[in-house]
Amino acid sequence: MTTHAVVLTSLRRAFPLGLLDTPSVDHVTIVAEAGHPHRFPRGGVRPGLPTVGVIEVESIRDTTQVLRAVRQVSALCPVDRILSPVEFGVATAGFLRSALGVSGESFDVGLAFSDKFLMKRRLAEAGLKTARFTRVFDPTGVREAGDSLGWPVIVKPTVGALCMDVARIDGPEAARAWATGPVGERLRADGMPVVVEEYVAMHREFHVDAVVREGEMLFATVSIYFDPLLGRIDDFNGSWIIPRNHPDHDEALALTTRAVKALGLRDGVTHVELFRSQDGFRVGEAACRPPGGGIVEAIHHQHGVDLWEGYWSAALGNEPVLDVVSTEGLVVNVNLPIRPGRIVELSTEAEIRTACPGLIDVRMNMNVGDVISSDLNSSSTTGVVFFRARDEAEIGTTLSSLRRAYRMEVEPAPAEPARGT
Structure with a gap:
C-alpha cells in the first residue's frame, strides 16, 4: 500500500484537494512554488486521512532544486509515489521518478x-496528422519560421497550458513586435523555447x-x-x-x-x-x-x-x-466571460438559474468587488454553468438565453505586480 506521496503544484492552477481524502496514503508532501495562493492543512487533517507537509521551492520546473528537496524528504520518510496535476510539473515529476527509482511514468x-x-x-513520427511545426530558441526566430511555414502562424511556449501566451501572428512585422513585446521578453528571460505552427x-x-x-x-x-x-x-x-x-x-x-x-x-x-x-x-x-x-x-x-x-x-x-x-441528453459546460479589472456589476446565481433552461448547476467563482487579473487563460471565468439539452440546436438556444441575461462590468484596477512562473 502506498504510504507517502509527493505532489508538485504551481502558482497558477488551483490545487485539487481530493488527494488529501485518499485513505491509501498515510502522508502527503506537497512541493509548491513560493508565493502560491493555496491553503494546505499542515499536519493531520483528521483521523484516518493522511498527514500533510509542505515544502516551497522557487519553481517546480527547476529539476535540480526539486530533486534536492525530495531527496531530503525521502531521507526521513521513503517516497512511494510522485505526481503533478499541473502542466508545469509533469516533466519534473517524471524526472524525479526516473532519478529516484519511483514507480510511475x-x-x-x-x-x-x-x-x-x-x-x-x-x-x-507515429503517422498522426498535425499542423506543420518548428521550434525556435529565441522569440526573434519566429519571423524566419513564419517565412518558412507561411503566414499566419500560431506561437506558443514549448511548456504551457490553458492557452497562456498562445497567439496568432499574421506577418513579419507582427512577429517583430511580438518578439520585442512583453510576452517575447518574458519568454526570453525564462529561456523558454517557442513552438511555431502553421495556422490551420x-x-x-x-x-x-x-x-x-x-x-x-x-x-x-x-x-x-x-x-x-x-x-x-x-x-x-x-x-x-x-x-x-x-x-x-x-x-x-x-x-x-x-x-x-x-x-x-x-x-x-x-x-x-x-x-x-x-x-x-x-x-x-x-x-x-x-x-x-x-x-x-x-x-x-x-x-x-x-x-x-x-x-x-x-x-x-x-x-x-x-x-x-x-x-440522457447532452451535458454542456459553459465558462462565463471574464475581463481584467475590478468587478462593479455581475449577474447573480439566481439570474443565471432563471435564464438557463435545462439547468443542472451553477458555480459562481467571483463577486462584485473582486479584482480580475490580466493573467487570464482558457479556464478563467466568473462562473461555470452546467445544463442539459436534447440536441445541438437546443444548446444554441440556451446559450443565446444566457448571453442575453449575463451582465458583467469592470473598472480599471490598480497596477499588478509582475507575473510569476
Whole structure:
C-alpha cells in the first residue's frame, strides 16, 4: 500500500484537494512554488486521512532544486509515489521518478506530454496528422519560421497550458513586435523555447478525456467546443459531450487512442485536443492530467465518472473505480466571460438559474468587488454553468438565453505586480 506521496503544484492552477481524502496514503508532501495562493492543512487533517507537509521551492520546473528537496524528504520518510496535476510539473515529476527509482511514468513520458515540440514530433513520427511545426530558441526566430511555414502562424511556449501566451501572428512585422513585446521578453528571460505552427482554419475543435490503465482506455468521452478556444477568453466558451452515434465520435476516439500510445502513457488520465479542418482531423495537443474549466464536472454529470478519482488512483498505482452510469441528453459546460479589472456589476446565481433552461448547476467563482487579473487563460471565468439539452440546436438556444441575461462590468484596477512562473 502506498504510504507517502509527493505532489508538485504551481502558482497558477488551483490545487485539487481530493488527494488529501485518499485513505491509501498515510502522508502527503506537497512541493509548491513560493508565493502560491493555496491553503494546505499542515499536519493531520483528521483521523484516518493522511498527514500533510509542505515544502516551497522557487519553481517546480527547476529539476535540480526539486530533486534536492525530495531527496531530503525521502531521507526521513521513503517516497512511494510522485505526481503533478499541473502542466508545469509533469516533466519534473517524471524526472524525479526516473532519478529516484519511483514507480510511475518516466521522464520520457513526462516530456512527451508537456513539451509541445517533442509532443508534436512524436505524434508526427507515429503517422498522426498535425499542423506543420518548428521550434525556435529565441522569440526573434519566429519571423524566419513564419517565412518558412507561411503566414499566419500560431506561437506558443514549448511548456504551457490553458492557452497562456498562445497567439496568432499574421506577418513579419507582427512577429517583430511580438518578439520585442512583453510576452517575447518574458519568454526570453525564462529561456523558454517557442513552438511555431502553421495556422490551420478549424471547422470544429474537440477534446477527448480518458482514463488509461496499462496502456488501454478504460473510459473515454468525446466533446466539442462551442468555438475554437484561442482568443475567446472574454466570450462564452465551453463544450458539450457528444453521443456515441455522432458522426465524428469514432474517428476522434481512434485518433486519441493512437496519440496516447505514441506519447507512451500507461496509467493515468489524458486530455487530448483535436480539430477538424477542410482536409480532415488533426491532433492538436495532449496532456496527462484532468482538464480545466467545467469539463470534469460535466463528465461526472453525463457519465457518473470522476476523472480526479481516476487520476489519483492511477498515479498511486491503484485500479480506478469507474462506475459508469450514463444519463440522457447532452451535458454542456459553459465558462462565463471574464475581463481584467475590478468587478462593479455581475449577474447573480439566481439570474443565471432563471435564464438557463435545462439547468443542472451553477458555480459562481467571483463577486462584485473582486479584482480580475490580466493573467487570464482558457479556464478563467466568473462562473461555470452546467445544463442539459436534447440536441445541438437546443444548446444554441440556451446559450443565446444566457448571453442575453449575463451582465458583467469592470473598472480599471490598480497596477499588478509582475507575473510569476
